[in-house]
Amino acid sequence: MYIMKHYTLITLSIMGLLFSSCTVVRQDMVGVKTKFGKVKPRTLEPGLYSINPFTTKMLTLPARSINMELKIDLPSKEGLTISSDISILYRIKKEDAAEILKNVGYGYEKTLILPVFRSASADVCARFFAKDMHSGERSVIENKIQERMKELLDKRGFLIEAVLLKSISLPARVSKAIEQKLAAEQDAMRMQFVLQREQQEAKRKRIEAEGIKDFQKIISNGLTKEVLQMRSIEVMKELVRSGNSKVIITNGKTPLFLDDK
Template sequence: MKTYHPLYIGLFVLLLTTSCTIVRQGEVGARRTLGKIHPQIAVPGVVGFNPFTTAIIKVPTRTINIEVRMPLPSKEGLTIQSDVSILYRVEGRQVPRIVETIGRNYEEVVILPVFRSAAADITASYYAKDMHTGQRAAIEKSICELMTSRLLDRGFTIESVLLKSIVLPPGLSQAIEEKLEAEQDAQRMEFVLAKQRQEAQRQIIEAEGIRDAQKIINEGLTPMLIQFKSIEAFNRLSASPNSKVIVTNGQTPMLLSPQQLD
């Protein structure tokens, strides 16, 4: 059996290990041969190549989070400090073109400058207080849409832009808090007034009901009805087994008990 010199074996192993690489899940590879980028991408798996003429440039295609702290201009000319998260990903099929035209430091070259420009354009249309209230979601969406319109054709997808913290100037922050407290007090007072109006309306309705009932009763008490009711009372008294004395003027009976006669 033919044997090989250990030096040859070592060179073979070295050549074998340096002529292949592993592209992991969530990334693709761009093949560069003698300075030229091939348009085909290397998909996840083991990729073989000639280490003397070719290199595999790996680019992540999973979602990447960039943390940025920057001042944002407001409509009234104030500067608002903010911590921002930019969630983006690279389109795998565009990796060769990105590596060829931009390079591997595409975050500093393209994404961050586009973000700074888009953020300044959007926030300059809003008041500082809007960044601290319910308008924040609208600002985030507008920045994301503007960045997408500028970067999608270049191979980048902006998933979202998140304004995580907004630091307002001390005077403005206090003014906003005082305004919010005043609005809450006004809403609370409006609730109390509405409740009082409802109670007053209830009392009016109750009084009108009592008035209408009394009016109906008064209109129904005619002399003939009163005389008829008196005759009914005489009949019920006469049928009673108890001893009693009835004093009447012929219209209204008055009942006296034996104790009252003693």
């Protein structure tokens, strides 16, 4: 009985040791082993791995895209301070996971990415006016910050996918000036539309007047003395056939018609 219990205890100990020597790297992660605190150079893909729990430890890093959000004050070319909400989309290069843990550690966002972003954004934004951050230049600013961060972080094992200026808060006087400028531009565009419409209408009237003039000219050229005399005769014939009583006064050339009523 004692031997049976002894074997059972040994079996449970072995099973516990086996289970404790297995670790899982999740689907969206990569793993790196450390032995006696020393980082191994190999990056491990998601899956089940066996380790010696007494000497080895499995460290994991996210392999997916990460959205790092922060609120920061940015300088402008004219010396203003612009408040902005920023999103930095980045991910770790899998093959560099061991080097990241070895040289930077888990606090890479605070230790490396954020300082690099602050430096790059200050350098880029200082070349643009505050109004540019509310115009089509915003995408140019984003791309330049991203390019600058790539130069500094690519060799450190980080891929910067995008830098997004999600919201910009300008000083009140600058915002008011921009709004007034936009309103003036809209008024100018509206006035230009009105002028174009009036010019088109004037052109239409000129064409219409020229058409009437040409029509009258054609008619006038066609109304010869013989034609007018013929038309007079035709009109008198029609009057004769009419049942109404008419008084016709004529000099033989041009008739004048009087209704007897």
